[in-house]
Amino acid sequence: MHPLSYHRATSVSDAVTESSQPGAALIAGGTSVVDLLKEGSIGPSHLVDISRLALDEIRPADSGADDSGAHSGLDTGVLVGALVSNTALAEHPLIVERYTAVSEAVHSGATQQIRGMASSAGNLLQRTRCPYFRDPDQACNKREPGSGCAAVHGFNRMHAIFGHGYDPSEGVGPTTCIAAHPSDLAVALVAFDALVHVEGPEGARSIPVHELLRLPEGHPEADFTLRPGEVITELALPPFAGRSHYLKVRDRASFAYALVSCAATLEFDDDGRISRARVALGSVAARPWRLPAVEQILVGELPSAELFAAAAARASDGSVAFSMNSYKRPFSRSIVRRILSQTAGLEPLPGPPGTALSASVGGLAGTTRPRDELVGEAS
Amino acid sequence: MPETPPFVLRINGVDRSVAPDPRTTVLDALREQLQLTGTKKGCDHGQCGACTIHVDGEPRLACLTLAVMADGRDIRTIEGLQDADADGDSPADSSAPLHPVQAAFIEHDAFQCGYCTSGQIMSAVACIRQGRTSSSGEIQEFMSGNLCRCAAYPNIIAAIEDVAADQASSPQGGIPAA
Numbered sequence: 156m157h158p159l160s161y162h163r164a165t166s167v168s169d170a171v172t173e174s175s176q177p178g179a180a181l182i183a184g185g186t187s188v189v190d191l192l193k194e195g196s197i198g199p200s201h202l203v204d205i206s207r208l209a210l211d212e213i214r215p216a217d218s219g220a221d222d223s224g225a226h227s228g229l230d231t232g233v234l235v236g237a238l239v240s241n242t243a244l245a246e247h248p249l250i251v252e253r254y255t256a257v258s259e260a261v262h263s264g265a266t267q268q269i270r271g272m273a274s275s276a277g278n279l280l281q282r283t284r285c286p287y288f289r290d291p292d293q294a295c296n297k298r299e300p301g302s303g304c305a306a307v308h309g310f311n312r313m314h315a316i317f318g319h320g321y322d323p324s325e326g327v328g329p330t331t332c333i334a335a336h337p338s339d340l341a342v343a344l345v346a347f348d349a350l351v352h353v354e355g356p357e358g359a360r361s362i363p364v365h366e367l368l369r370l371p372e373g374h375p376e377a378d379f380t381l382r383p384g385e386v387i388t389e390l391a392l393p394p395f396a397g398r399s400h401y402l403k404v405r406d407r408a409s410f411a412y413a414l415v416s417c418a419a420t421l422e423f424d425d426d427g428r429i430s431r432a433r434v435a436l437g438s439v440a441a442r443p444w445r446l447p448a449v450e451q452i453l454v455g456e457l458p459s460a461e462l463f464a465a466a467a468a469r470a471s472d473g474s475v476a477f478s479m480n481s482y483k484r485p486f487s488r489s490i491v492r493r494i495l496s497q498t499a500g501l502e503p504l505p506g507p508p509g510t511a512l513s514a515s516v517g518g519l520a521g522t523t524r525p526r527d528e529l530v531g532e533a534s
Numbered sequence: 535m536p537e538t539p540p541f542v543l544r545i546n547g548v549d550r551s552v553a554p555d556p557r558t559t560v561l562d563a564l565r566e567q568l569q570l571t572g573t574k575k576g577c578d579h580g581q582c583g584a585c586t587i588h589v590d591g592e593p594r595l596a597c598l599t600l601a602v603m604a605d606g607r608d609i610r611t612i613e614g615l616q617d618a619d620a621d622g623d624s625p626a627d628s629s630a631p632l633h634p635v636q637a638a639f640i641e642h643d644a645f646q647c648g649y650c651t652s653g654q655i656m657s658a659v660a661c662i663r664q665g666r667t668s669s670s671g672e673i674q675e676f677m678s679g680n681l682c683r684c685a686a687y688p689n690i691i692a693a694i695e696d697v698a699a700d701q702a703s704s705p706q707g708g709i710p711a712a
C-alpha cells in the first residue's frame with residue numbers, strides 16, 4: 156500500500172493549491188472516493204478534504220443577465236453550493252417547486268444515509284459502476300489505459316448504447332470503453348442546461364454539466380473535463396418556468412442504479428404549445444444523453460399522445476447495443492413516451508411531484524399491498 | 535508530506551484517541567481499535583447499511599466515513615443509543631433502560647440473526663425523528679439502505695410504526711436525540 160497523506164482545506168484557494176499537486180484527490184462526502192480507494196481503482200497519494208468549506212448554501216442567483224444563455228421565464232436561476240448534501244438539495248423548496256426533476260432524480264438515487272453524506276458536486280463526479288473498473292485483476296482501459304475492455308464480451312448489461320464509438324468490425328482496442336455514467340442528478344441537470352462554476356490555478360470558469368462529463372473518444376481514462384487543481388464551487392440552475400420530471404427504471408424498487416432513466420423539461424407558450432424542450436437519457440452513455448431529434452419534434456407543437464409517440468420513436472436512433480443490453484433500446488423509447496406524457500399532464504405522475512415515488516417506474520416496494528397482509532404472512 | 539498527528543474522536547460522549555492512518559474508516563476505528571463492535575461490517579462498500587451510525591445526529595455509513603474527517607463530530611453508535619439524551623452528549627451507560635426503538639425491535643421480533651439490527655435501529659431512530667413514518671411505503675423507502683438477509687422487514691416496519699404511533703400520542707412527543 157503506498158503512502159497517503161491528508162490535508163483539510165481551509166479555503167477554496169487552499170484546496171486549489173493542494174489539489175494541483177500530482178497524485179492529489181479531493182474528497183467531499185467521500186462515498187465514492189472511500190469506496191474506490193478500498194477497491195484499488197484509484198490510488199491517490201494525497202487527500203484534500205474540502206468537506207468543511209462553506210459551500211453549502213442554496214440561493215437564488217442575482218437577477219439580470221447571466222452567462223447561462225437564459226431561456227424563457229421571468230425568474231432568476233438558483234445557485235447550489237458544491238457541498239450541499241444530496242438530501243438538502245432534493246428537499247429545498249426552491250428545487251422541489253421549480254426544478255422538480257432535480258428533486259426526483261436525487262431522491263431516486265442511493266439511500267438516505269448516502270444522500271445525507273454525498274455532496275452535489277461529488278455526485279456528478281462519481282465514477283462508472285462497470286464491475287471491471289472496480290476489479291484490478293480485469294482488463295479495463297479506464298482504470299489502466301491500454302489494458303483492454305473486459306466488458307465488451309463480458310457482463311455488459313448496465314453499459315452504454317450511445318456514444319461509446321465501439322465498432323464490432325474492429326474489435327476491442329487500447330481505448331475501447333463502453334461504460335455508462337450512473338449519476339441520476341447529472342441527467343436532470345443537463346435537462347435544465349445547468350452549469351458548474353469552478354475555481355482553478357488559472358482562475359474561475361463555468362462549464363455546462365453536459366460538457367463536464369465526456370465521452371471516451373480515445374481517452375476513456377478521463378471521465379471529466381476538469382483540469383488539474385480545479386474545484387467545483389457551485390452548480391448553477393438557469394431560470395426555468397415550465398414543468399420537469401425524472402423517471403428511473405431499475406432492478407428493484409429502491410436503492411438501485413438506473414437501468415435506463417430520463418429527465419424532461421418542457422416550457423409552454425401562451426397558446427399551450429411547447430416552446431422549449433429538453434430530453435436526456437441516463438445510464439445509456441458515458442454522460443447524460445441529450446435527444447435533439449426528439450426535442451425538435453416537440454417544439455412548436457401542442458402536447459398530444461400522437462406527438463409524444465412520434466417523438467419517442469426517435470429515442471434509440473443511433474444506438475449500438477451489446478450482448479446483454481439491447482433491452483435499453485426499447486426501454487429508451489418507452490421511457491421517453493411515458494415521461495413526456497406525464498410531464499405534460501396527459502398521464503398522472505406515479506407519485507407526488509419531487510419524490511422518489513414520482514420517479515419510480517413500477518412504484519416502490521410494498522406500497523401496493525397493505526402491511527397487515529405482509530405481517531400476517533410473515534408471522 | 536508530514537505525518538498526520540494522532541487525533542481524537544468523540545464517541546457516545548467520550549473522547550477516544552485514534553491512530554492517524556488516513557485510510558482508516560470510522561467503522562474500522564470503532565471495531566478494531568476501540569472494541570466497539572456493536573456497529574457491524576456487512577459489505578464495507580455502502581451497500582448494506584449494517585454500519586449505520588449517527589454523526590451529529592444524522593444517519594451515516596461508518597464504512598464510507600474516514601476517521602480523520604470525523605474529528606470534532608458527535609458520533610453515536612448502538613452502544614450509546616439507550617441513554618442518549620436530548621443534547622446527545624451523555625456518556626454511554628449500559629445499565630440504562632433500552633431506547634424505545636430497541637425495545638420495539640424485541641417486542642416485534644424484528645430480527646433473526648441480528649447482524650443487520652444495529653444498523654436497522656440507528657436508521658429507524660432517524661426515520662422516526664425525521665417524521666418519515668406517514669405510511670409503510672414511506673418507512674420502506676427511508677429504510678431501503680438497510681438490508682436484512684433474514685428478511686425481517688415486515689417486523690422492522692411494524693416496530694417503527696409502533697414507536698412512531700407512541701411518540702405521536704405521548705404528551706412529551708418526539709424521540710430523544712441520539
Ligand SMILES: Cc1cc2nc3c(=O)[nH]c(=O)nc-3n(C[C@H](O)[C@H](O)[C@H](O)COP(=O)(O)OP(=O)(O)OC[C@H]3O[C@@H](n4cnc5c(N)ncnc54)[C@H](O)[C@@H]3O)c2cc1C
Pocket residue numbers: 180181182183184185186187188189190205237241263264265266269272273274275276277278279280281337338339340385386387388410411412413579580581
Ligand atoms: C451503495 C451506493 C449506491 C449508490 N446509488 C446511487 C444511485 O442510485 N444514483 C446515483 O446517482 N448515485 C448513486 N450512488 C453514488 C453517490 O451518489 C455518490 O457516491 C455521491 O454522490 C458522491 O458524492 P460525494 O460527495 O460523497 O463524493 P466524493 O466521494 O467525496 O467525491 C467524488 C469525486 O468528486 C470529486 N469532488 C468532490 N467534490 C468536488 C468539488 N467540489 N470539486 C471538484 N471535485 C470534487 C472527488 O475528488 C472525487 O473524484 C451510490 C453510491 C453508493 C455507495
Ligand code: SF4
Pocket residue numbers: 283285286287288294295296297298303304305306307331332333334375
Ligand atoms: S467498459 Fe470501460 S470501465 Fe468497463 S471494463 Fe471496459 S474500459 Fe473498463
Ligand code: FES
Pocket residue numbers: 574575576577578579580581582583584585586595596597598
Ligand atoms: S458495511 Fe457499511 S454499508 Fe455495508
Ligand code: FES
Pocket residue numbers: 644645646647648649650651681682683684685686
Ligand atoms: S436479522 Fe439477519 S440480516 Fe437482518
